[in-house]
Amino acid sequence: MPLADAEKKRRMISASARAQPMAPITTAFPTTATRDFQVRDLSMDVLIAGAARALASGDPFAALNQVALRDDAPALALRGIAMAQLGDFARANALLREAARAFGAAHPVARARCVVAEAEVALASRDLAWPEKSLAAARATLAAQGDPINAAHAAYLQARRLLLLGRLDEASLALADVDALDLPAASRAVHELIAGGIALRRARAQEAAETLARAEHAARQSGIPALMAEVDHAMQALHAVAARQVTPDGARDLTLAEVEALLASPALIVDACRNVVRHGAQTVSLASRPLLFSLARLLAEAWPKDVTREFLIARAFRTGFQDDSHRVRLRVEIGRLRAALQPLAAVTATPDGFALRPHADVAMVVLARPLDVADRDHAAVLACLVDGQAWSSSALALALGASQRTVQRALDALAASGKAHALGHGRARRWMTPAVPAFTTSLLLPTLMPGQ
Structure with missing residues (x-):
């Protein structure tokens, strides 16, 4: 030709x-x-x-x-x-x-x-x-x-x-x-990138830093720009804001290394990224009980003070109108929370409301999400979208272990707030986020537990 x-x-x-x-x-x-x-x-x-x-x-x-x-x-x-x-x-x-x-x-x-x-x-x-x-x-x-x-x-x-x-x-x-030892530099970089990604998801900052350093060295040896860019993106996630620590004195941003140190501390932690309450090796998961977790977080944010019944009803039940039925429901839910947290803390009644008291003489902190997304499902969907790829709702549902209806509601809410936008129509419709936020998403993504 x-x-x-x-x-x-x-x-x-x-x-x-x-x-x-x-x-x-x-x-x-x-x-x-x-x-x-x-x-x-x-x-x-x-x-x-x-x-x-x-x-x-x-x-x-x-x-x-x-x-x-x-x-x-x-x-x-x-x-x-x-x-x-x-x-x-x-x-x-x-x-x-x-x-x-x-x-x-x-x-x-x-x-x-x-x-x-x-x-x-x-x-x-x-x-x-x-x-x-x-x-x-x-x-x-x-x-x-x-x-x-x-x-x-x-x-x-x-x-x-x-x-x-x-x-x-x-x-x-x-x-x-x-065994990556005898593989080419590019393959070794991929190996270390995946290992670093696993460490990031497990909030193991030191391990992630070591594996990503090896990935960076191998990527530079390969001389492939796309691979070096991917390693650089992972390194940025390692040093970005991963969560917020909320105490009675206020809130502050935490990197993944600081999150790792906090999780290793003796404090009783109400983890709003995973919807669990943890103290050392003991963990109580409330991921499937969002109302109980909402009550636990409200009580933890006020610690060592108590929280009034009216405030708990307004925030946990999301209602501005209160009557006797709400107070009865609050007593029922507090009883359930007391039973769930029994290994770690006690929920005690006070003249005005309720207070959360750790069994051990330790501080209590709330580990909150690094972004202002109230719903946990919305945060998980956004965490997937920020990788820059175009996701279908079915792929998001599969990745998050959620129903497509739940994912679609989250996508619609994120689109309404300008945090996501759609491309295409019908089965070809894909979702993206308009910009990459300055935080790491490793603590927002769900992790399957053994047996799930």
Whole structure:
């Protein structure tokens, strides 16, 4: 084809790609899937090898210059990876599926690599319902056929998905299955990034700092700008405001390291980020009992003083009108709270209302969310949206373990307050946040407990 026509085609592709949002998770596209089609089991020409090298260095435009007009299986796969790097996930999926079909059963390794690349496209586009068994089968094929780099990356995708779903123990196990010492620098950076993300979600600031420092070193060794940017974003989350400490003397912002120190202190903590009450190793979860937690927080914020019955009714029941039925209901709920908190504290009656008294002679503090979102469901949804990706309501429901109706109500409320906005209509509708806030979301996201 004449060079002028090829250049025209390249410009059309570049213009289309620039209209798409850049994906924040682009590590696999330039680091592993691009190695999938090297000269191992297929006879490839110079253009294919050049496109693979371009994608490995994070340059999708250079790769498209090499293979944009080709429809053979390796070229289709590389085009799909390039479009994924550029953020056109729908086109990337179509190309990768077409490539997998073109490779056929005669090339199981190449097909498995296409599955891994397609799984990363799904993860980057926050499609969390993709078949996990397909990725596990692809990982097994790659490991058996002597492709440890892409087998490791398949494990990383599994761990990332589990991390998004709040299944931290399972994510840790998936990560522990991979020995990253002999992997390339980019793969080591991804490994440490995931480990750092797990530590952030567990509020382990020191562990997160150590893993992210290793991730930064490996990312710089790889020389991939997108990977270095992702590590930098994680480092910013480590040092951003994670929560607020509320005491009778006022409130102050806390970093994740300060949260970790507070959780290790002897204080009785009413944790409004997780809706639990904790003292040392003892924890009472009120996550499924929001009214009881609201009462516990109101009593803790007033400690060591008491709280009047009228104030408790107005704030916990959210009503300006009070009668005898409200006072009866308050007594019932206080009784339930007293029973729930019995291992940690006592709820005592006073002439004017009620007071919360720790069994031990310790201080009491409230650990509050770092942003002004009253509803816990709203805060969790916003915490997902601030990753910069476009989420569907179904993906949010899956990630948060909530019903789609609950998530939709939260999205509507966030949209009304200007904290979120929608793109598209119907089943193609996606939600984003207009700006990235200056706080870390690790304490806002739900974590599944064993057995859930």
